[in-house]
Amino acid sequence: MKNNFLLFFLILCCHNLFSQSSVSGFPPQAFYHQVFVSNANVPISNSTVTIKITIYYTQITPSITVNEYVETHTATTDYFGIATIIVGTGTVNSGVFRNIKWRITPKYLKTEITASGTFDNIPDIQMLSVPYTLAKDPLSDWVSIWDFANGRKIDDNTGTSNATQALIDALNSPAKVIYIPDPQTAYRITSTITIPPNKKIVGANKFTTKLTFAKATGKMFNLRDGAQIDNLYLDGLAQDNIVGSSNALYFSGYDGHQQVSNCKIINFYGPCVYFESSAGSQCVFNNIEIYKSENASVDNVDCAIVIDPLVYLVNGEPAAVTRKFINLETLGKPSFDFGGCADVLINNSFLGKLVYSENSRGVLISNCRIANANSIVVNGHNNTITGCNIKPRITIASGSDKIAITGNSYNHYNIDNLGYNSPNGIDDPVLDMSGNNRNAIGLERTVLYTPLYSSSDGSPVNFGTGSRIRGEYTRSNDVVTLTLEVDMGTGSGKSLGTGDLQFSIPDQIIPKKSPAVILSHIQAQYGTGVIFSSLGNTILATTITTPLPGLSCYVTALTTGTGFFLKNNVPYPVANVTAIRLSITYSL
Numbered sequence: 077m078k079n080n081f082l083l084f085f086l087i088l089c090c091h092n093l094f095s096q097s098s099v100s101g102f103p104p105q106a107f108y109h110q111v112f113v114s115n116a117n118v119p120i121s122n123s124t125v126t127i128k129i130t131i132y133y134t135q136i137t138p139s140i141t142v143n144e145y146v147e148t149h150t151a152t153t154d155y156f157g158i159a160t161i162i163v164g165t166g167t168v169n170s171g172v173f174r175n176i177k178w179r180i181t182p183k184y185l186k187t188e189i190t191a192s193g194t195f196d197n198i199p200d201i202q203m204l205s206v207p208y209t210l211a212k213d214p215l216s217d218w219v220s221i222w223d224f225a226n227g228r229k230i231d232d233n234t235g236t237s238n239a240t241q242a243l244i245d246a247l248n249s250p251a252k253v254i255y256i257p258d259p260q261t262a263y264r265i266t267s268t269i270t271i272p273p274n275k276k277i278v279g280a281n282k283f284t285t286k287l288t289f290a291k292a293t294g295k296m297f298n299l300r301d302g303a304q305i306d307n308l309y310l311d312g313l314a315q316d317n318i319v320g321s322s323n324a325l326y327f328s329g330y331d332g333h334q335q336v337s338n339c340k341i342i343n344f345y346g347p348c349v350y351f352e353s354s355a356g357s358q359c360v361f362n363n364i365e366i367y368k369s370e371n372a373s374v375d376n377v378d379c380a381i382v383i384d385p386l387v388y389l390v391n392g393e394p395a396a397v398t399r400k401f402i403n404l405e406t407l408g409k410p411s412f413d414f415g416g417c418a419d420v421l422i423n424n425s426f427l428g429k430l431v432y433s434e435n436s437r438g439v440l441i442s443n444c445r446i447a448n449a450n451s452i453v454v455n456g457h458n459n460t461i462t463g464c465n466i467k468p469r470i471t472i473a474s475g476s477d478k479i480a481i482t483g484n485s486y487n488h489y490n491i492d493n494l495g496y497n498s499p500n501g502i503d504d505p506v507l508d509m510s511g512n513n514r515n516a517i518g519l520e521r522t523v524l525y526t527p528l529y530s531s532s533d534g535s536p537v538n539f540g541t542g543s544r545i546r547g548e549y550t551r552s553n554d555v556v557t558l559t560l561e562v563d564m565g566t567g568s569g570k571s572l573g574t575g576d577l578q579f580s581i582p583d584q585i586i587p588k589k590s591p592a593v594i595l596s597h598i599q600a601q602y603g604t605g606v607i608f609s610s611l612g613n614t615i616l617a618t619t620i621t622t623p624l625p626g627l628s629c630y631v632t633a634l635t636t637g638t639g640f641f642l643k644n645n646v647p648y649p650v651a652n653v654t655a656i657r658l659s660i661t662y663s664l
Contacts, residue, residue, distance in 0.1 A: 107162070107163050107164065108160065108161075108162055108163075109129065109160075109161050109162070109163045109185075109187070110158055110159065110160045110161075111127060111158070111159050111161075111187060111189060111198065112156075112157055112158050113125060113153050113157045113158075113159060113189065114157050119153070119155075119156050119157025119158075120153055120157045121153060121154065121155050121156070121157055122152065122153060122154070122155065123152065123153050123191065124150065124151070124152050124191070125150075125151055125152075125153065125159055125189055125190065125191050126148060126149070126150055126151075126189065126190050126191070126195075127148065127149045127150075127151055127159060127161055127166075127187065127188070127189050128146070128147075128148045128149075128169075128186075128187070128188040128189070128190075128195055129145075129146070129147050129148070129149070129161070129163050129166065129185070129186070129187060129188075130143055130145070130146045130185070130186040130188075131143070131144050131145045131146075131163075131171075131176060131183055131184070131185055131186075131203075132144060132183070132184050132186065133181040133182060133183055133184065134181070134182075134184070143170065143171065144171050144175075144176050144177070144183075145168075145170070145171035145172070145173055145176055146168070146169040146170045146171060147163070147164075147166035147167055147168050147169055147173075148166055148167050148169060149161040149166040149167070159189075175280065177255060177257070177280070181218070181219075181220060182202055182203075183202070183203040184200050184201065184202050184203065185200065185201050185202075185203050186198075186200045187201075217251055217252040217253055218251060218252075218253045218254075218255055219246055219249055219251040219253075219254055219255070220246075220254075220255045220256075220257065221239070221242050221243055221246050221254060221255070221256045221257075221263070222242075222257070223246065224241075224242040224243075224245040224246045224249070225238065225242050226238070226242075228242075230242050230259075230263060231259030231260045231261065231262065231263050232259075232260055232261055232262075232264075233259070233261040233262035233263070233264045233286075233288055234264065235264070237263065237264040237266075239263035239264055239265060239287070240264070240265050240266045240267055240269065243256075243263070243265070243269055243277075244269060247269070247270075247271060247272060247275055247277075248272075252274065252275055252276060253275070253276045253277075253278055254275070254276070254277050254278070255278050255279075256277065256278070256279045256280070256285055256287075256308070257279075257280050257285070258279075258280045258281065258284045258285050259285070259286060261286075262286040262287065262288045262311070263286070263287045263288070264287075264288050264290065265287050265288065265289050265296055266290075266291070267294070268294055268295045268296065268297070268298055268326075269296065269297050269298070270297075270298045270300060271297055271298070271299050271300060271303035271304075271305070272300055272303065273300045273301045273302050273303065273331075274301070274302040274303070275303055275304070276303070276304040276305070276306065277304070277305045277306070277308065278305075278306045278307055279306065279307040279308040279309070280307060281307055281309075282307050282308065282309055282338045282339050282340045282363075282365070283309060283340060284309065285307060285308055285309055286309040286311060287308060287309065287310055287311070288311050288312075288313055289310070289311070289312050289313065289322060289324070289344070290313050291320075291322055292314075292318055292319070292320025292321070292322055292345050293320055293321050293322055293345070294322055294323075295322070295323045295325075295326040295350075296310060296312070296322070296323065296324045296325070296344075297310075297324065297325050297326065298326045298327075298328060299325060299326070299327055299331065299334045299336075300331050300334075301330075301331040301332060301333055301334075302333045302334065303331075303334050304334065304335040304336070304337070305325075305335075305336055305337075305339060306335075306336075306337045306338055306339070307337075307338045307339070308339050308340075309339070309340045310324045310325075310339065310340070310341045310342075310348075311342055311343050312324060312342070312343045312344030312345060312348070313343055314343045314344055314345045314368075314369055316369075318345070319345070320345025320346065321345055321346035322344045322345045322346055323344060323346050323347055323348065323349070323350045324341045324344050324348045324349060325341070325348070325349045325350075326349075326350050327349075327350070327351045327352060327355035327356040327359065328352050328355050329352065329354065329355055330354050330355065330357075331355055331356075332355065332356055332357035332358050332359060332397075333357070333358050333359065334356065334359040334360075335359065335360050335362075336359070336360070336361045336362070336364060337360075337361075337362045337363060337364075338362070338363045338364075339363075339364050339365070339366075340364075340365040340366075341364065341365070341366045341380075342365070342366065342367055342368075342369075343368070343369055344368060346368075346378070347368065347378065347379060347380060347381060347382035347413070348366050348367070348368055348380045348381065349361075349366070349380065349381045349382070350382050350383075350384075351381075351382070351383045351384060351397075351399070352384050353383070353384040353385075353386045353387060353388040353397070353415070353416055354388040354395075354397060355397070356397060356399050357396075357397045357398060357399070358398055358399075358400075359399050359400070360400045360402070361399075361400065361401045361402065361404065362402045362403055363402070363403045364401075364403070364404050364405070365404075365405045365406075365407075366380045366381070366404060366405070366406060367380050367406050367407050367409040367410075368380045368409065368410065369409075378410065378413075379410040379411055379412050379413040379429060379430075379431060380406060380409065380410065380411055380412075381401070381411065381412050381413070382412075382413040382415065383399075383412075383413065383414055383415035383416065383417045383420070384415050384416060385415040385416050385433055385435065386415075386416050386435075387416035387418070387435045388416070388418065394416075394418050394435075394437060395418060396418045396419045396438070397417070397418055397419065398419040398420075398421070399417070399419070399420050399421070400421045400422075400423075401420070401421065401422045401423070401425065402422075402423050402424055402425070403423075403424050403425060404422070404425035404426065404427070405425070405426050406425070406426055406427055406428055407426070407428075408426060408427070408428040408445075408447040408448030409428045409429075409448065410428050410429035410431075410449075411427040411428045411429060411430060412427070412430050412431065413431040414430070414431065414432050414433065414436040414439055414456070415433055415435070415436065416433065416435040416436070417435075417436055417437065417438070417439065418437045418438050419437070419438040420438065420439045420440070421440050422439075422440070422441045422442070422444060423441075423442050423443055423444070424443050424444065425444045425445075426444070426445045426447070427441070427444050427445065427446045427447070428446070428447060428448045428449055429448070429449040429452070430446070430449070430452050432453065432454050432455040432456050432459065432473075433455055433456060434455050434456055434473075434475065434476075435456060436455060436456035436457075436459060437456055437457050437458050437459070438458050438459070439456070439459040439460070440459075440460045440462075441460065441461045441462070441464060442460075442461075442462050442463045442464065443463045443464065444463075444464045444465075445464065445465045446461075446464055446465070446466045446467060446468065447467040447468075447487075448467070449467070449468040450468055450469075451468050451469045451470075451471060452468045452469070452470050452471070453471045453472075453473050454470060454471070454472050454473065454476060454479055454481070455473040455475075455476050456476055456479075457476065457477055457478055457479075458478045458479075459476075459478075459479050459480075460479070460480040460481075460482075461480070461481050461484060462480065462481075462482050462483045462484065463483050463484065464484045464485075465484070465485050465486075465487070466484050466485070466486050466487065466505065467487040469504075469505055469506075469507065470505060470506045470507070471506075471507045471509055472506070472507065472508045472509060472510045472515055472517075473509065473510065474509055474510060474511055475510065475511065476510045476515070477510060477512055477514040477515065478514055478515065479510070479515040479516070480515070480516040480517075481506050481515075481516070481517050481518070482516055482517065482518035482553070483518060484518075486505035486506075487505075504523045504525075504582065504584060505523075506584075507584045508584045508664075509583075509584065513554050513663075513664045515554075516553040516554070517551055517552075517553060517554075518551070518552050518553060522548045522549070522550050523548060523549055523550070523551075524546060524547070524548050525546075525547045525548070525549075525582050526545065526546060526547070527545060527546075527547045527560060527579040527580050527581070528579070528580040529545065529578065529579050529580070530573075530578055531572075531573025531574065531575040531578070532573075532575035532578055533573070533574055533575030534575070535571070535573040535574040535575055536571055536573060537571060537572060537573045538567075538569050538570050538571045539562055539564050539565055539570065540564050540565025540566050540567045540569070540570040541565045541566050541567040542565035542566060543562065543563060543564055543565035544561075544562070544563040544565075545561070545562045545563075546560075546561055547559065547560050547561075547579070547581070549581075549582075549585055551585060554663055554664040555661065555662075555663055555664075556585045556661065556662055556663075556664060557659070557660070557661040558581060558585065558659065558660055558661075558662075559657075559658070559659040560579055560656070560657070560658045560659070561655070561656070561657055562655060562656040562657075563654075563655050564654055564655060564656075579658075585664065587662060587663070587664055
């Protein structure tokens with residue numbers, strides 16, 4: 077064909093065919109490419125030609141040409157001898173167009189053309205303008221780890237791998253971004269690598285760009301101020317029969333502003349991520365799959381992400397070190413140990429075991445699924461869980477304050493086992509054992525419990541054969557509405573006792589103030605149609621005069637859980653009692 081055609085490259089233009097790709101930040105799907113075909117400067121019109129396109133780069137060490145993408149097209153020239161193709165839509169010979177790393181190294185375009193089966197070349201052209209807006213990181217700021225391999229194999233995950241030194245050399249170069257392409261098997265890291273301030277390591281894919289750390293102790297990466305990693309798969313290769321303390325990412329000193337995005341971090345002997353108390357301020361984790369071990373126990377307190385238990389103090393006061401975590405996938409395994417944190421924000425994540433200490437402050441968990449743990453104890457101060465779906469029972473620890481557990485849905489409702497069959501059974505997904513009224517708890521569903529009952533003078537109480545007793549309450553912050561119901565049974569041995577008939581209430585809704593304040597009314601009913609009068613704002617433990625002579629009702633303010641009393645000075649004929657109903661709304 078060389079003897080028959082004068083081939084002249086006329087135009088190279090890059091055009092994004094899919095506007096959505098440009099908007100969303102992903103590489104383009106294709107771009108236009110035009111070639112002028114002539115014979116002795118006479119256009120070859122309306123002829124069929126085959127065009128072969130190669131996009132390649134030149135590796136520095138060793139000096140070789142690497143073809144990233146090759147495709148062929150069958151095209152027809154127009155009247156003027158111009159053949160137009162769309163690069164990225166041809167028959168693929170090798171590579172994936174979408175996976176071309178435009179920002180890593182300068183790209184070259186090779187165009188070959190034939191009408192007879194033998195390809196002839198148009199002179200190669202460096203692609204000084206790429207088909208995508210890539211101004212964020214100029215090409216001159218990017219290098220590949222392979223540029224520092226010095227001709228050695230670095231991606232076979234062997235003990236003699238030189239990946240560690242190659243990555244260290246790349247990070248010590250002037251480049252701001254180090255690219256790590258997919259390996260043959262994995263890049264083996266054998267010692268701690270410090271990512272300098274404001275430098276970034278980028279892989280090809282979080283599931284395929286694999287770096288291993290086959291050590292039971294030590295740190296894989298130490299991230300300095302502003303350091304970033306993106307699209308990496310970090311595997312600690314932990315084995316169940318070995319004890320160790322290795323970490324994938326370590327944050328130390330006062331370094332902050334780090335970013336970790338689109339990574340998979342698993343199987344380390346110690347926490348996958350560890351923060352010293354003052355480190356990681358304003359860091360962001362986004363779209364991370366992270367767990368310490370696939371075989372971790374649901375209640376193993378050695379969590380994937382751990383913050384130092386010491387509190388970072390400035391002028392003797394706890395100082396904020398804000399850390400943000402978005403879109404975490406932990407497979408429901410042990411997730412966070414908050415230690416002495418101040419301001420941790422977690423959103424839109426699947427979490428497992430959470431560990432708080434009395435020094436944990438400002439933890440905000442929102443729009444998450446919390447699962448695979450038997451119980452979670454929320455300790456510390458100013459901590460919030462809101463808008464979440466929660467499986468384990470939440471207990472607010474003694475001494476904790478300004479804890480908000482509101483706007484959630486709960487899986488911990490086992491009415492059969494905890495509602496009716498257990499002594500003083502409590503079916504409550506949130507237990508406030510703080511000993512104060514400074515916490516906000518919103519239980520959006522009615523909680524059932526089985527009250528204990530007795531007569532104050534020890535006389536027998538028998539509600540009859542087939543009787544049924546139950547209590548239920550709802551709590552919104554520190555306001556409780558509680559209802560007690562007794563459906564009397566049958567038989568001649570029924571008795572309400574000769575003393576005050578008393579009913580217990582669960583410990584977590586016993587008023588913390590003594591005497592407590594009733595926010596709305598008490599109602600009590602014996603039989604049919606007999607209802608005690610409204611109390612307004614009368615304090616608890618005040619005797620109520622009722623329409624029925626000799627009967628009154630009051631509620632104790634004791635913090636020992638004694639609960640409701642129905643005063644029975646002149647016993648009402650028990651044969652006439654078909655049911656007992658009592659309800660009250662009060663403040664904790």
